[in-house]
Amino acid sequence: MLLQADLKWLDDPQTYRVNQLPAHSDHHYYRTVAEMQAQQSSFVQSLDGTWQFAFAPTPQERPVGFEQPDADHQNFGDIQVPGHIELAGYGQLHYTNTLYPWEGKLYRRPAYTLGDTTGMPGMFSAGPDNTVGAYLKTFTLSPKLRDHRVVIQFDGVEEAMYLWLNGHFVGYAEDSFSQSEFDLTPYLQTGENLLAVEVFKRSTAAFLEDQDFFRFSGIFRSVRLVAQPTVHVNDLTIRANVLDDLTTGDFNLTLALNDDAGQSGAQIKTILHAADRVLLNQTVPAQAEVTIQHVPVPNVHLWDHHDPYLYQLQVEVLDAEGHLLEVVPYDVGFRRIELKDKVMCLNGHRLILNGVNRHEWDAKRGRSVTVADMQYDLQVFKQHHINAVRTCHYPDQIDWYYLCDRNGIYMMAENNLETHGTWQKMGAVEPSDNVPGSLPQWRGAVVDRARSNYQAFKNHPAVLFWSLGNESYAGDDIAAMDRYYHEHDETRLTHYEGVCRNRAYEDQISDMESMMYDPPKVIREYLDNDPQKPFVNCEYMHDMGNSLGGMNSYTDLIDQYPMYQGGFIWDYIDQALLINDEVTGQPVLRYGGDFDDRHSDYEFSGDGLLFADRTPKPALQEVSYYYGKYDR
């Protein structure tokens, strides 16, 4: 055993991934074209469903050694994956906004702030509020996955996880909302395998994940095993550009295969086609990296909100005998987002964002949303002229990005970061213990979050903007995130509102001036005084309770200022939980403070255009009217 799990990683902001595979594009791949058409890959084995589970209120009380196949698992109960531990009856539900969930219970300052040099050992590994979920899943590899390299993908685990297979330590991950992937191949055995996951509610990631939401833990998104053929496309980078004439597409593709792909004799066949015509059909020998550059697409059919036209890319990996090893499909949208005269333009036209902020929410399942939830949401978007979404304040489930591609929804793709509890105190800007700030010890973790977001979603035409996170103040570390996005992607713009709290960084952070909740008058003042960046409301029209009055005072700005480009209403759906009333037994919607949870921000999570059960609020007809008016 080369590596042992170490509880100290929970305390160390510099340890945020151990043995995790590098982030890569979120493509699917299939063994045959028929599988691809049915969207059922025989390379995939889902591990969703019932897992064994044991809960511990603190790290010290956790079942040490439970990952060993010969350990006593008699005390384990059941839990459904995906799902939140707190909604499965273990651990207290808790909603808080800015103040950290340990407010008034524990005194914590982030490691390396305020001159600390100790790293504050034990803060989370011995944290009395750090609940632990011990998960076990036995599986037998399905025949189609045998004799392959097999990796495991966790789409979302909150907030730190350790992984073992058959008693061998595999790896460690943070970042609750990005996929974590590990190679299981060395430890797989024939017959039954025992997978063990130890999930901690808190780690240094807790400082970075202070979003205004219920504080859950657990494996809340899907888990799957994925087999890879001997030659495999690990990553693809599509650049579907549009030339200055706005009528010619410029297609570029970079494939990353396994390092030894060049010795395999395999071939890579790349086809790009639209419904009626083939634009590219090219076969080249496999290499570790395969690039295709500047394939012109004359009279290109552009992608936008009203006409989300997609071309189909199909990459086939053929072995030396010409047999198909895998086929990778990806929808390609040609569109061009750029700044022209300080105005954001899509395909040459000024962009108007009729947007919403959307937390992933389901009144029964919390943030473990379903595809049905997503499809419902897209219907609401369509009916009410909502053309844009900000994934506040973390990456969403992968399916959502594909659905936005197909439905023409402009995405502000935000990575997982919010630290307002380290600088917004009692209504004042007080950043003395802010993270990530300019602290080198925190930089790696936040740039990794940017990387995970970029690498996974870089091929989605729907993504027009990369957002560096929410309300985390500004310093060298967030500047490094902005730099990461720009260095890797010349085709999109970056967004970050928090730089307006520390304008020393405004040349390094965010391509747009983004504010939240400024009254229209203040926005006018900005736009009347030699503005340097186009203006976007990353959050506006706070729709808490009976609200959303006076929307015309914002939409009027669209007509008056070319550099005013709309915004994202806060927010799409109330966060409340459907619980059986302790008095009547009837299902009722409950919010912060209803679970004896303190400190709480109570009803502050109820700001949606929809109630938590997805019925529309009356204000939605007003949104429909004004967004319809500017639905161009």
Added chain:
Amino acid sequence: MANTTAKLHVVYGDGTLGLHGEGFQYIFSYERGGLESLKRDGKEWLYRVPKPTFWRATTDNDRGNRFSEKSAMWLGADLFSPCTDIEVAVNGQVITLPIAPENNRYSDHETADKVTIRFTYTTTTVPATTMTVSYTVDATGEIRVQAHFNGQAGLPELPALGIRFSMPTAAQGFTYRGLSGETYPDRMAGGQPGDYQVTGLPVTPYMVPQECGMHMATERATVTRAITLNNADPDTEPFSLTFKQAGTPFNFSCLPYTAEELENATHIEELPLLRRTVFTVFGAVRGVGGIDSWGADVEAKYHLPADRDYDFEFVIAGTQD
């Protein structure tokens, strides 16, 4: 039309003024300070006398910008403002208030073309002001309600201004000609004009119960009930009452609860069992705002300053309508 020549029958009682005609019987109470009984075809429409209303259940935005703290005295005024003066006019002539012994000179056969009774309410604010509510009834049974609020310097802004009717049982629903959905002066652009039917008495399920259910710019609204509190009335056939605009459209809400009942609940399931209909005609409506929920006020033009007068009127349709 048989009724065009009919006269309004007037009963000069010792504690009340009765106004009767074909299919209607109205009783105005001097003691209760308002319209105590509005009976149509044998069905009672009032549970308590209608009163001016000055409060709305605090919205999240009101709480955030501390509006309710600043305007708190209107909550007391909503609950407690007494009737301090009553005036009766018959055929346009003000008469000596016909209470005993003044009413000894009347008979059981008194009639009139129209009668107006005006109630003055003095608010329990500091400083105090008054609001008058006049009911003018003619032989068709039509009631024209005219309200006047006397502005008074030194009073905080009004959360709401209207007249609240408390009906004895919960309505089956209501119809109206106005705007779709729930509208406020700063959130009515999306309301589509039309005829709408609402089943039951829905309370918009905001997480924390608050002001809700407003319908701006309404031409008419009809409330339909099926049961009464009259133990001798087993009939369950639906029956209706219509409110109409008098010249300009009116604003209303039709809910099962008063603003105070909504104000006190932290969840919708804490609200009382559904028993009454609270139909309120609003002469002025404060906007809901929307910039943020922790300080931004409603835009200035949607405020209701209390140092100016407000007038509004509407009609409770006659029996021929």
